[in-house]
Amino acid sequence: MSMEPTLEHRDVRHYAGIPIQVTLRDWGRANALVPELYEWLARNGIEPLGGPVYRYRSIGDEARPFDLEVGVPVAAPVTGDGRVEAGTLPAGQYAVMIHHGHPDQLGKSHAALQQWVEERGLAPGKTGEGPAEVWTARYETYLxxxxxxxxxxxxxxxxxxxxxxTP
Structure with missing residues (x-):
């Protein structure tokens, strides 16, 4: 079950993240980065500002890898170490939806949000089409x-x- 989508203006949001390419079959590798990031933040004296963020650059499936960053929100840009990098979600207008339920069902909520965006004539921030499309800012935050x-x-x-x- 999901709540009805909304449009929200958001300010820039910073995060510390680790980029990864992973298929759905190997999704555990992405999830394993979450505790590593919280440990890195603790070692560096940086306070996290919430739950993990999964930022999708391109969408994959069981065979084709997702290109994403697994991150944790922070108040200001971080200085990375080669593995952990500074990430920024740009300011702008976002289509937002809250998914309630098992993360395995997120695909249904993503499809509903995409349909909602299309029905309103909004253009998602992305370049390219099909498997070559790259998203400017498409993400999930675990609440x-x-x-x-x-x-x-x-x-x-x-x-x-x-x-x-401009819708």
């Missing part, structure tokens, strides 16, 4: 703390796509 709610079916995840400023 549920797994330490407080271990049941994935009870999780909430925000999905956001940067869209053209």
């Amino acid at each position: 549920t703390d797994p330490a407080e709610q271990p049941d994935l079916a009870q999780w909430s995840t925000e999905i956001a796509y940067l869209v053209d400023e």
